[in-house]
Amino acid sequence: MAVNPIKSVLYYVSALLVLLGLILLLPVLLPISLYFRIYRLVLKRMILNSPDAVKGHADLVPAGDAIWLQDSPENKAIINAIAVLKGRPDIAKLQQILMDRLINAKNSKGELLYRKLQQKFVKKYHRDVFIDEDNFDIKDHVYQYEGALPKTKNDVQKIISMLSWRAIDPEKAAWEIIVIPEIPVDDPDDGSCEYAFLLRFHHALADGMSLVKLFITRIVDKDPSDQKITNKNFGGQNKVAQLAMAALFGPYILLERILWPADDSALHGPEVSGEKNVAWSRPIDLALIKKIKNAAKATVNDVLMACLGGALRKHLTDNDLPVPESMLAMIPVDLRGPVMDEALENHFGLVYLPLPTNIEDPMQRLKYTKSNMDAIKSSPEPLVSELMIKYSMSRFPTALTRPLYKAISEKSTMVLSNVPGPQHVLRLGGQAITTLIFWPPQKANVGLGISILSYAGEVRMGLIADKAVIADPGPIPELFEQQIKTMAKLLNVKND
Template identity: 30%
Template structure:
């Protein structure tokens, strides 16, 4: 590890665009089948998490106008300063854990130290269960980078099956051979996704533009600059520092695939269509006029997992995707999502946004702020997906029974929706500004109702599975 490494433009943009009202911090929770002690957790994280350099480095040179900041070793480094042991207040139930996670989302990380924290949470399950919460600043890496980190945390990385092709071994793990997952599911990388068969995530595919895509790039660039403002709803408004967290019960991935087959649609289409229905249900339940569409930003991965390495980083762009919330029919919402945006168009739009963020991250604050203002009031929320292991994995000898993460929102958006698939199930995480959605279970219930309705429409025997 060199003493100093320049922070990339994109990584620095994600570090700097955070505000007290919208922190750019990714939050996650692992549930373990078995209790784990504080000392054992610290030892595990020091040995496995901290072999990724970013977790031992801090950002130096912050606030310099004309010179780029850099990653530098945080010395002295003590993993225990990053790991806290906490207990949920009585009653230690799901609601208490949701309040705890929401509280984590509301607090900034200390930029004088490496930009991560972990919490051993007592009371988050039965006596023989544990929960470990993580907070990681987005400047360290995107969702796929953090999936790569997870590969380094589990007991047997070679046995961790992912719905994408070749995954490099984590740093410092020479004993592990290169891991290859089942070939049954397509990659979610924009560079090599097959939109006809992709059923593993919400990345919309389409590689970076080339000369043959020049016309598409010009149209996408013009549309990015001229697209209409987002309709006014109660899910948009002034943001505050307080955040709320929630999640759904797991939904069987096979159920989602069955719905997709009934509508000649991918899992991506079904999930986005169900989200459109959930937005519709929430707004109708608040006695609001439902607009024809709401727009969300969807991260599109621009670097295949095979090209990932220990430097982690952010290698994605954002596509603006309209959700047909005004469409009254269940199936028509899915078909509208399916027919709207091609993989090529999504990839080009995301690549343009990636270039814009890279340029902004290498520019003074005033330029970055000007750039961000160009995209204010363009979306109601962000929807992201990272496909997780297809079979159970273990952490420190304990099976990980469930995984959830919450994406930070961007600029003026107050709603973040994260989808993670694990061991045959899909679960939705909802991160919300308390001013706009004080109880995320409202949205979670709406999404579940939409999935149940779609499942019953496709096959009555699937409802509520």
């Protein structure tokens, strides 16, 4: 059973010793930090006075965004998401909607809200910079898929898989929406039709929560019943308490993450190929999951994480692969306040959650998972990671930051992102959106990305896997569904 490390006396002593060591090194570290800070400020002034800034528009990429530009050809930092809509597409109408609601949207001062959606990433004086596209055209970013139309769900998955790891033109703003004009429907005899579009946004533009906010408040049709997205305050603590804990435990957490051994399993370790396959589950009733969590005296996330651990365990045993004690998942934690603003940004920290894969009994696995989840809820780790990223990326050169974050990223088997979506059906151009699924990007040699998104009373799991790690990820979402059904049966929970 996991123990909350903050309550461990040994953890306190270790953290204090590391903090003391850091304080003793400050006479050496502070001048180095100051040198790099001055160096970066000089570069900033040179960039803002450059011809590009004078004749057009140039902005420095914020430190919290710039880290995502340290991606690789094998693991591009692109968030992929699919929306399925009823009816037939009208590309010109969609392009105009996005121009009106997004590209030309302005604040009360008459300034563009999302100028970065018309800007490309470039390097100037070793800094990442936003520069206006030479000739922005919405048609370069919103266009129709020209390949053969899918006949089956498997065909749709193949198309999304192929598009998911494709590079975005570096001479354009790093986002695109690709419309698949027709996809197979569950009941073709009723005369209905559906289409889909794949949204692809580079992570340096924004994180998942920011993009969900953008989608709900700016892209889809307005609905009088829409409510503001609100967040539960991270850790349930005030800002002063969070910062105090981060200051005390931060140096130790950073050292621990650097020295932590990397996961060793069949799903982690091989060099990634860069070619990806995607899969997703069928819709799972959110009401059923809530009944399970009530019966088990747990949370929805506890249940979902335990079932995910069970699905990965079953995948390994079904394929006669060794089962490790656990698999480490790197999880983004949103650090915004209770009410989100409209900015496109990255504002999250990271925690590492061990998913128990060596526990066969579902209820014991849930108990273990809940203990781990409770421990990380009070951990300062998310805030520590965000502060570390912003501090290091605003001062030190890529030659130092890239290997540091590569080493930290390589510890985990997967990136796991859980995003709450709206619980009513959205519409775009008057057409109902029936399905929303997304896939998070990975870093370094991590070859597995898993998402869980709730929308309109349903939950779906999305999975993207490098072909070198999992050739066919399709069965894993099905195993996830089975784990939920098994847990419901064990708890004598029935869906209405």
